[in-house]
Amino acid sequence: MPDAPLNPAPQPARGALGRFLAAGLLVLADLASKAYLFEYLERRPGASPPGGAEVWFNGHWRVPLLGDFLGLMLSENRGAAWGIGDQFPWLLVGGRCVAVLVLAAMVLRAAVQPPVMRAALVLILAGAVGNLYDNLFRTPPEGHPFGAVRDFIHVYFERWDYHFPTFNVADSCITVGAACLLLAGFLPQRRPAAP
Numbered sequence: 001m002p003d004a005p006l007n008p009a010p011q012p013a014r015g016a017l018g019r020f021l022a023a024g025l026l027v028l029a030d031l032a033s034k035a036y037l038f039e040y041l042e043r044r045p046g047a048s049p050p051g052g053a054e055v056w057f058n059g060h061w062r063v064p065l066l067g068d069f070l071g072l073m074l075s076e077n078r079g080a081a082w083g084i085g086d087q088f089p090w091l092l093v094g095g096r097c098v099a100v101l102v103l104a105a106m107v108l109r110a111a112v113q114p115p116v117m118r119a120a121l122v123l124i125l126a127g128a129v130g131n132l133y134d135n136l137f138r139t140p141p142e143g144h145p146f147g148a149v150r151d152f153i154h155v156y157f158e159r160w161d162y163h164f165p166t167f168n169v170a171d172s173c174i175t176v177g178a179a180c181l182l183l184a185g186f187l188p189q190r191r192p193a194a195p
Helices: 012-041 089-108 115-137 169-186
Strands: 055-057 060-066 070-077 149-157 162-167
Touching: 012 070, 012 089, 012 115, 012 149, 012 169, 070 162, 089 115, 115 149, 115 169, 149 169
Parallel strands: none
Antiparallel strands: 055 060, 060 070, 070 149, 149 162
């Protein structure tokens, strides 16, 4: 009888559980950061934050973190990236629901994918769930059927006088996940061993 291998292959179910756990932790990080920073930044404007001085930008209270480049600023987005699609809320939120289901199925079956691809799927799933949570469980603004997504990270490029649209942890997960997907496309693919 042949000896059992010293390092048996990981069980697909255990791997999927780990991927969903990682996505869940990222969703918790997104929701906790939104809750904490919105409570912190919704204080009475004019109260000086610890370690910084508040400034006003386009009617928003902004707390600088790294000079003018990086700061915290409250913003609520009823659309997708850059507010696109806010006039089609049912289509936007319906699309997010479908995307979450498709991504969850892909994460479940990702055992045979390269690690970069698995990480990309986990990051994009976590970001989609974090933003969808705001749509489904926050009180909608007047005249809108869904809650707005909470954003708070603000980046300013002084050289070009350009304010990048405010974003959150979920948006960061989606962006990094998309970059990982692109990277996975450039990595050499493993060829199955010849029989």
